[in-house]
Amino acid sequence: MGRAPCCDKNGLKKGPWTPEEDQKLIDYIQKHGYGNWRTLPKNAGLQRCGKSCRLRWTNYLRPDIKRGRFSFEEEETIIQLHSILGNKWSSIAARLPGRTDNEIKNYWNTHIRKRLLRMGIDPVTHSPRLDLLDLSTVLNSSLYNSSQLNFSRLLGMQHIINPELLRLATSILSSQTQNQDFLLQNNVEESQISNAHVQNQMPPLLQPCQLLQTPVQEDQARLMMQSNGENFTQNCPMNEWQSSGLMPSILTEDYIPAVTNYGYYGQSNQSVMDPPPSDDQTSTFQSNSSNNFSFQSVLSNISSPSSSPTPLHSNSTYINSSSTTSHEDERESYCSNMLNFDIQDILDVNEFM
DNA sequence: AAGCACACCAACCGCCGTAGT
DNA sequence: GACTACGGCGGTTGGTGTGCT
Numbered sequence: 302m303g304r305a306p307c308c309d310k311n312g313l314k315k316g317p318w319t320p321e322e323d324q325k326l327i328d329y330i331q332k333h334g335y336g337n338w339r340t341l342p343k344n345a346g347l348q349r350c351g352k353s354c355r356l357r358w359t360n361y362l363r364p365d366i367k368r369g370r371f372s373f374e375e376e377e378t379i380i381q382l383h384s385i386l387g388n389k390w391s392s393i394a395a396r397l398p399g400r401t402d403n404e405i406k407n408y409w410n411t412h413i414r415k416r417l418l419r420m421g422i423d424p425v426t427h428s429p430r431l432d433l434l435d436l437s438t439v440l441n442s443s444l445y446n447s448s449q450l451n452f453s454r455l456l457g458m459q460h461i462i463n464p465e466l467l468r469l470a471t472s473i474l475s476s477q478t479q480n481q482d483f484l485l486q487n488n489v490e491e492s493q494i495s496n497a498h499v500q501n502q503m504p505p506l507l508q509p510c511q512l513l514q515t516p517v518q519e520d521q522a523r524l525m526m527q528s529n530g531e532n533f534t535q536n537c538p539m540n541e542w543q544s545s546g547l548m549p550s551i552l553t554e555d556y557i558p559a560v561t562n563y564g565y566y567g568q569s570n571q572s573v574m575d576p577p578p579s580d581d582q583t584s585t586f587q588s589n590s591s592n593n594f595s596f597q598s599v600l601s602n603i604s605s606p607s608s609s610p611t612p613l614h615s616n617s618t619y620i621n622s623s624s625t626t627s628h629e630d631e632r633e634s635y636c637s638n639m640l641n642f643d644i645q646d647i648l649d650v651n652e653f654m
Numbered sequence: 655a656a657g658c659a660c661a662c663c664a665a666c667c668g669c670c671g672t673a674g675t
Numbered sequence: 676g677a678c679t680a681c682g683g684c685g686g687t688t689g690g691t692g693t694g695c696t
Contacts, residue, residue: 315665315666316664316665316666316690317664317665317690318664318665337681338681338682339680339681339682351681351682352666352667352681352682352683353665353666355682355683356664356665356666357664357665359683360664360665361664361665388684388685388686389684389685390684390685391683391684391685402683402684402685403663403664403665403685404663406685406686407662407663407664408662408663410662410686411661411662411663412661412662656696657695657696658694658695658696659693659694659695659696660692660693660694660695661691661692661693661694662690662691662692662693663689663690663691663692664688664689664690664691665687665688665689665690666686666687666688666689667685667686667687667688668684668685668686668687669683669684669685669686670682670683670684670685671681671682671683671684672680672681672682672683673679673680673681673682674678674679674680674681675677675678675679675680
């Protein structure tokens with residue numbers, strides 16, 4: 302049974318806030334703090350409902366809000382967290398200091414989601430969109446509709462499916478299941494994460510890539526690298542990367558699999574729920590040179606090189622127009638180039654079949 | 655210059671969970 | 676247990692800005 306909207310009564314004001322209203326709200330909260338949103342507007346002399354006041358404060362007026370465009374690192378964090386948490390915007394926001402759930406939600410819907418779609422990645426599952434393949438009809442039942450792996454079914458199809466494609470499919474299947482397993486675990490332990498976040502500022506977060514770093518995943522990545530090396534180098538703007546100093550480590554000759562690993566995600570050799578290191582590594586970006594590799598990690602390296610420059614925004618100004626566009630294009634360029642070899646390979650294999 | 659389409663984002667809406675009675 | 680009040684969350688909307696034709 303729903304309740305009547307709180308703004309319906311007494312002709313309370315709706316719509317955009319005026320600077321005067323903002324000031325009233327700020328002044329009141331600075332003096333009395335925020336607590337009872339129901340009575341706050343009346344006490345503050347505002348013709349608004351408490352809900353509207355709370356929203357205005359939490360999404361706009363709060364002093365610790367970081368405004369401006371999202372950095373590479375923030376975007377990467379959002380994508381990785383979304384792959385784990387789904388549309389739990391408040392949970393994601395809790396791990397991005399200074400960002401509100403509303404802001405992240407908007408950014409996801411207007412930027413990231415569209416880009417993932419353009420790249421052929423399902424923004425919900427974070428997997429390559431297998432619906433682009435004929436194979437999808439085979440996989441869908443086990444990928445999305447079954448709680449249990451159906452490897453045998455796949456293996457039974459070896460005679461009709463290209464073995465490499467089959468390998469790729471089972472790899473994705475494997476990572477899907479592991480993500481599901483994690484989600485179950487995460488539901489149980491979500492509150493622990495939140496508590497830790499409150500206590501430690503930086504939460505003992507999980508490394509989503511870690512979840513995918515199975516031998517199968519390594520095989521998958523290696524498979525892609527091997528079978529697409531030629532195509533890959535053709536599609537990638539090597540010169541751009543080299544000249545800009547942003548060339549991902551995977552493209553270097555002496556490639557050592559490296560995962561961009563935010564300190565607060567935890568170390569690769571930790572269990573997923575291990576507490577963060579006690580030193581300040583928890584708040585610094587760092588590379589992990591351990592022998593981990595995953596598809597998402599590759600994307601991470603591409604879209605957000607660990608040596609990426611300082612975010613282009615300041616705290617209080619919003620830089621758009623040309624700078625925004627070039628920044629955006631830059632990101633997409635790296636991502637889509639990386640995806641070129643991947644998706645194209647799938648399509649090529651499919652065509653071959 | 656005008657009209658249109660699209661992008662962006664602040665704000666709203668409706669539902670849910672929880673605490674209090 | 677039923678009901679209510681409240682805070683919070685996620686989805687959606689509508690106003691504004693921007694770019695293109």
